[in-house]
Amino acid sequence: MVWTIDFRDKRPIYEQIVSGIEDEIINGLISPDEPLPSVRSLATDLSINPNTIQKAYRQLEADGYTYSVPGRGSFVKNTEGVREMKKKEVLRDLTDLIRRARELGVTEDEIKEAIKGDNGK
Amino acid sequence: MVWTIDFRDKRPIYEQIVSGIEDEIINGLISPDEPLPSVRSLATDLSINPNTIQKAYRQLEADGYTYSVPGRGSFVKNTEGVREMKKKEVLRDLTDLIRRARELGVTEDEIKEAIKGDNGK
DNA sequence: TATCTGTATTATTCGTCATAGTACAGTTGA
DNA sequence: TCAACTGTACTATGACGAATAATACAGATA
Numbered sequence: 001m002v003w004t005i006d007f008r009d010k011r012p013i014y015e016q017i018v019s020g021i022e023d024e025i026i027n028g029l030i031s032p033d034e035p036l037p038s039v040r041s042l043a044t045d046l047s048i049n050p051n052t053i054q055k056a057y058r059q060l061e062a063d064g065y066t067y068s069v070p071g072r073g074s075f076v077k078n079t080e081g082v083r084e085m086k087k088k089e090v091l092r093d094l095t096d097l098i099r100r101a102r103e104l105g106v107t108e109d110e111i112k113e114a115i116k117g118d119n120g121k
Numbered sequence: 122m123v124w125t126i127d128f129r130d131k132r133p134i135y136e137q138i139v140s141g142i143e144d145e146i147i148n149g150l151i152s153p154d155e156p157l158p159s160v161r162s163l164a165t166d167l168s169i170n171p172n173t174i175q176k177a178y179r180q181l182e183a184d185g186y187t188y189s190v191p192g193r194g195s196f197v198k199n200t201e202g203v204r205e206m207k208k209k210e211v212l213r214d215l216t217d218l219i220r221r222a223r224e225l226g227v228t229e230d231e232i233k234e235a236i237k238g239d240n241g242k
Numbered sequence: 243t244a245t246c247t248g249t250a251t252t253a254t255t256c257g258t259c260a261t262a263g264t265a266c267a268g269t270t271g272a
Numbered sequence: 273t274c275a276a277c278t279g280t281a282c283t284a285t286g287a288c289g290a291a292t293a294a295t296a297c298a299g300a301t302a
Contacts, residue, residue, distance in 0.1 A: 012259055026225065038278060049261045054280075070279045071268030083225065090222045094235045097218055101211045104147065104204060111236060114215045133290055159247060170292045175249075191248045192299030 001037075002029065005046055013048060017056035018063075025065055025076055026083055036066060036074040122158075123150065126167055134169060138177035139184070146186055146197055147204055157187065157195040 003020040005013055024030050036042075039057060043050040057074050060066045065082065068074045101111060124141040126134055145151050157163075160178060164171040178195050181187045186203065189195045222232060 014259080039280090040278085051262085052260060055259090057279085068279060069268085071270085071277085073269095073278060087222075087225050087227055087231075090218065090225055090227065091231060091235050094218055094222060094232070097211065097215055098236055101208075101215060104208050104211055106208055106211065110208075110212060111215070114212050115219055115232060135290080160249090161247085172293085173291060176290090178248085189248060190299090192246085192301085194247060194300095 001045065005048065014052050014056040014059065017042075017046075017053065018059045021056070021060060022063075022065060025079055026086060030076045032076050032078045034076050035072075036076070038073060122166065126169065135173050135177040135180065138167075138174065139180045142177070142181060143184075143186060146200055147207060151197050153197050153199045155197050156193075157197070159194060 002024065003016075005016055009016060021030075021036065030036065036057070037045070039050050039053045043053045046053075057066065057068065061068055061074070065077060065079070066074050067077055098111065123145065124137075126137055130137060142151075142157065151157065157178070158166070160171050160174045164174045167174075178187065178189065182189055182195070186198060186200070187195050188198055219232065
């Protein structure tokens with residue numbers, strides 16, 4: 001487990017779990033058809049209620065990241081397209097944010113600086 | 122009133138009001154020392170409870186956008202610096218989002234496209 | 243002085259989040 | 273076969289925030 005629960009975070013726990021596992025899937029830390037930790041074991045590891053984990057897993061399945069087999073476990077789906085979806089989502093957010101930046105009078109140079117200043121490459 | 126309440130929005134009503142009025146102030150639709158609509162009249166216009174408006178106005182004052190005078194009304198503050206604050210905030214969000222985009226494998230070209238594709242200038 | 247203004251307070255309703263406990267059916271390995 | 277795992281479902285409870293409702297008070301104003 002790379003991530004942890006942040007109790008000061010205003011987002012609900014189950015949501016933190018969802019996005020944490022989403023990231024693991026997208027970054028290939030869990031491969032397709034590999035099992036997620038079981039509801040009960042993850043609940044024990046994170047010291048939270050199993051029902052909360054179940055809610056997160058239900059969400060992950062609804063979002064198309066995983067599939068569940070009663071009696072066996074929850075598994076990572078074939079994530080062809082998922083990464084593409086996420087990329088499109090981020091690019092949409094990016095254009096929105098840049099529009100907002102322009103409305104505030106942020107200059108082109110400042111925008112370029114934000115892009116360059118990030119990776120230093 | 123330029124904006125309206127979106128009841129399907131997951132954000133609470135009072136927060137929508139805060140950011141709606143913030144935008145009006147930043148975009149100069151209400152000038153410094155101009156009065157905001159009164160708590161009761163805005164509540165009537167938006168068909169929501171006066172207490173909700175009061176909460177939003179309290180927030181706006183706490184955030185430094187307005188000042189209130191009991192018996193007279195709520196007024197827009199001199200917003201020197203507010204726009205600067207917002208710009209810095211947006212630029213921070215921008216670097217975060219671009220980092221996330223890179224992590225997803227978004228190319229430099231796609232990022233530049235998002236910037237250009239926006240204003241077409 | 244009537245009517246506007248902001249402000250404060252208490253009570254109630256509602257929905258979400260999280261926990262707790264229990265139960266059931268499918269799977270698996272010893 | 274069977275104990276121990278798996279996902280899943282259900283009800284109940286407590287905590288919390290959001291929103292509404294109903295008053296009340298003091299300052300400002302025409």
